[in-house]
Amino acid sequence: MTTHIRPLRRLLGVASALAIGAVLLSGCGTASTAAPAADAEPKPGGDLVFLIDSLGATWIPNNSSISSYQGHIWGHVTDKLVYVDAEGTLSPWIAESWEENADKTSFTLHLKQGVTFSDGTPLDAAAVVANIDIWAKGRPDEGINRIGLFPSANYVGAEAVDATTVTVSFSAPTLSFIPTLAYHGSILLSPQTLALPADQQADLTKDIGSGPFVVEKVADGDSVVLKKRDDYDWGPAALGHDGPAYLDTITYKQVAEPSLRTASVESGQAQVAYNASPQDLDALKQEGLTVETPRYLGFVNGYALNTSVAPFDDLKVRQAVQHGIDRDEILSTVYTEDWFAAESFIQSTVPEATDHSADFAYDPDEAAALLDEAGWVKGADGVRTKTGQKLSFTLYPNPYLQASQAVDELVDQQLTSLGFEVNLETYDVPTYGQKVIGNATVPATEITRSFVDVGTVAGVLTSQKKGDEDWFRVGTSDAALNDLSTRIATATDREARAAVADELQGYVLDQGYFVPLTQIVQRVYVQAPDVSGVTYNGLAYAYYLDAWLND
DSSP states (O other): OOOOOOOOOOOEEEEOOOOOOOOOOSSSOOOOOOOOOTTOOOOOOOEEEEEESOOOSOOOHHHHTTSTTHHHHHHHHOOOSEEEOTTOOEEESSEEEEEEOTTSOEEEEEEOTTOBOTTSOBOOHHHHHHHHHHHHHOBGGGTBOOOTTSOOTTEEEEEEEETTEEEEEESSOOTTHHHHTTSTTOOOBOHHHHHSOHHHHTSGGGOOBOSSEEEEEEETTTEEEEEEOTTOOOOOGGGTOOSSOSOSEEEEEEOOOHHHHHHHHHHTSOSEEESOOGGGHHHHHHTTEEEEOOOOSBBOEEEEEOTTSTTTTSHHHHHHHHHTOOHHHHHHHHOOTTOOBOSSSBOTTSTTOOOOGGGGOOOHHHHHHHHHHTTOEEOTTSOEEETTEEOEEEEOOOTTSTTHHHHHHHHHHHHHTTTOEEEEOOOOHHHHHHHTTTOTTOSEEEEOOBOSOGGGGHHHHOOSSTTOOOTTSOTTOOHHHHHHHHHHHHOSOHHHHHHHHHHHHHHHHHTTOEEEEEOOOOOOEEEOTTEEOOEEOTTOOEEOTTOEEOO
């Protein structure tokens, strides 16, 4: 098997808004069409307005920080121990350095001195221990989750050796620990915040971080305003930014309609529109705005199939879905050149990703033959049946992905031609969270999920460990999957782990557990040309510590 990795790239383009005469915000000035010179000096001051399609359903940190929406706010109110850049390279942040023992069960973190939370209390070793404990364990009885994809299964504990030194221990090798400290869910909050009950943690104004901005105002269901912290001086070393942010404020304003978001950027009423429709991007580029489509480290966009419910309790049906989807049609119809076909169930930017695209290549004849072998017979209406039951299932477009419904509609057409009956049910973000995420009866869950280290993949595949997500509802019934999951989670050597990752990818796809669609670009940014200095980390989040406005 040949390892195939596409370099993670930030595609810079110029984009434009659709001509819509809607006024969403007032007093924000007019659009600037002149981009700053490459050698222009950063200009302190200014208010950046970021239009977003949702602000989610809760602000409980552990429950919301991994969200594609709330993650933007948390990324500016809080810091992380480790920084990960767009190429997946780890570098110091609040942890200035670290060591690990030979068997990768013990890690020592050395913290930067002088860091404080916005209430003035120190971000010291005791605070770090409190954070790591809640990331690993949560308080589920109180409605506070552990952090998804944190290597919790073998976590023993963390200890403050002195004010700036923390040791963290695991009962088995855990190569993924240090990379996971850069995960967007691993946010550092004051121990006072962590001690609050869930209902008070859900009040964003009470959540104290150490980041370059603080929460100034929250209007539920409408907006969040962040204000620069003047004494901030401990940004990621990789950015080379000393001192506080240049921007005075960032306003995250909720606007549901994507065309209104982009029109506001064109008119100068806002500087950034999040999640523009992919079909609009070429036109937006031609109009003079900037389009950013960073890919993140993580899983591709696709369906995790539920093997515990019909029709996906049948291997041949799962494989038929894999071969029955025309990904080239999806790419050419829904997306632009910024998107690529999936080659596995993890992104090709992940160092351990290998090309398994032949295992699920589009082949409608093969798909039809598999369904015939499984005993599904086409009726006069074109729908296959077996023992009186229709070959039917429901797709739930993922509201965290702008083009999800358009993709699912195409998949519906493609699978219908093979004899499936596909239904679509569409929900907003809060309802999707209530009815789809974690629902053991949903036949196919559309995945949009990032991670920093491939070792954390084990936590979603089975239910061997408490808190495992068991995406395919196999429990512990698949001995081969159990073994592969354990081996990738407990490897002590990165090169050996890469071989296990290749084997794991092949097995998951061969069993039809996952149906890859495309490599994911979940976070699409349309930006005014007068915005400079924005950086995008390995999770594809825009970071505004170094950003400034040329207006």
